[in-house]
Amino acid sequence: MAELRKHPLTNDWIMIASHRQNRPQMPKDYCPFCPGSGKVPDNYDVYKYDNDFPALSTNPPQPDPVANEFFETAPAYGKCEVILYSPEHTTTLPELPAEHIRKLVDLWVQRYEEIGKDENIKYVFIFENRGEVVGVTMPHPHGQIYGYSFIPKKLELVLENSRKFREEKSKCIFCEMLEQELKFDKRIIFKNEHFTVFLPFFSEYPYGIYIISNRHVSNIAGFNDEERNALAETLKAATGTLDSLFDMKFPYMMCMYNEPVNSEKCSDYFHFHIAFYPPMRSADKIKFNASSETGAWAHCNPTCPEEKAEELRKAYNRFLNKKS
Numbered sequence: 422m423a424e425l426r427k428h429p430l431t432n433d434w435i436m437i438a439s440h441r442q443n444r445p446q447m448p449k450d451y452c453p454f455c456p457g458s459g460k461v462p463d464n465y466d467v468y469k470y471d472n473d474f475p476a477l478s479t480n481p482p483q484p485d486p487v488a489n490e491f492f493e494t495a496p497a498y499g500k501c502e503v504i505l506y507s508p509e510h511t512t513t514l515p516e517l518p519a520e521h522i523r524k525l526v527d528l529w530v531q532r533y534e535e536i537g538k539d540e541n542i543k544y545v546f547i548f549e550n551r552g553e554v555v556g557v558t559m560p561h562p563h564g565q566i567y568g569y570s571f572i573p574k575k576l577e578l579v580l581e582n583s584r585k586f587r588e589e590k591s592k593c594i595f596c597e598m599l600e601q602e603l604k605f606d607k608r609i610i611f612k613n614e615h616f617t618v619f620l621p622f623f624s625e626y627p628y629g630i631y632i633i634s635n636r637h638v639s640n641i642a643g644f645n646d647e648e649r650n651a652l653a654e655t656l657k658a659a660t661g662t663l664d665s666l667f668d669m670k671f672p673y674m675m676c677m678y679n680e681p682v683n684s685e686k687c688s689d690y691f692h693f694h695i696a697f698y699p700p701m702r703s704a705d706k707i708k709f710n711a712s713s714e715t716g717a718w719a720h721c722n723p724t725c726p727e728e729k730a731e732e733l734r735k736a737y738n739r740f741l742n743k744k745s
């Protein structure tokens with residue numbers, strides 16, 4: 422079964438994807454993403470792979486007949502793609518050369534534009550789950566893309582706030598946030614000509630860094646050649662910094678925020694950024710999203726962002742030293 426069900430209390434859509442439970446157990450040592458598996462080309466750098474068990478598809482089944490005048494269902498229309506970062510089974514993002522990550526950036530641009538051509542898609546969400554802690558079963562480095570037929574609640578909230586800010590202050594709220602962070606300086610981890618990496622004032626996670634473009638650009642396709650190279654460099658350094666914290670492959674959820682597609686035009690108040698949500702507070706302690714976070718969306722960060730930013734800057738320097 423794959424369908425959308427409306428949560429009547431929050432007015433949000435829930436993806437029901439019970440068929441995903443039937444995913445076969447892979448034989449040990451078999452990786453479908455490795456060249457030679459028969460599932461991917463024998464030669465590739467980066468590759469778009471259609472999810473074998475998608476929660477959303479462009480040909481969704483009819484929803485089960487359980488809806489009524491109160492409970493609403495909708496077909497699970499959308500896209501679920503897997504983005505393979507490299508043919509190497511164990512080489513993760515920070516270990517890839519920046520020139521290689523640039524190919525990944527180009528693939529993201531291409532998929533964002535291509536998926537956005539489908540007028541039924543309203544939001545293209547590019548993300549990566551890294552590490553067993555966040556449920557990754559396939560170690561081969563990959564990210565994912567979901568194309569939703571609706572704008573998810575969190576995005577709706579951010580869009581609403583940024584639209585209001587724009588109306589009241591005639592300014593982009595993200596540009597303002599970046600200016601404020603640069604002025605305060607203590608939460609900046611590093612910056613280059615085109616991107617700034619910082620631990621935000623409001624960080625919900627101990628190491629929840631953000632990457633934001635210095636120029637006001639509302640989606641990844643809006644970056645020029647030089648900015649795309651810089652994004653690749655910045656991603657390598659940001660993930661390398663996280664790995665340098667405790668000298669381990671640091672688990673994270675990486676979420677890329679672009680403006681919605683096929684929706685109200687918001688390019689003057691939405692601003693491209695990437696947020697990392699690493700579920701660790703140290704090398705071996707997990708920061709659980711527990712009752713307050715899950716039940717009330719009230720986050721509790723048990724650490725001081727200004728202190729953690731200092732720690733992250735030191736990790737960034739270790740990353741630089743390792744590189745040279």
Ligand SMILES: [Zn+2]
Nearest residue numbers: 452455510561
């Ligand atoms: Zn593999």
Ligand SMILES: [Zn+2]
Nearest residue numbers: 593596637692
């Ligand atoms: Zn902006």
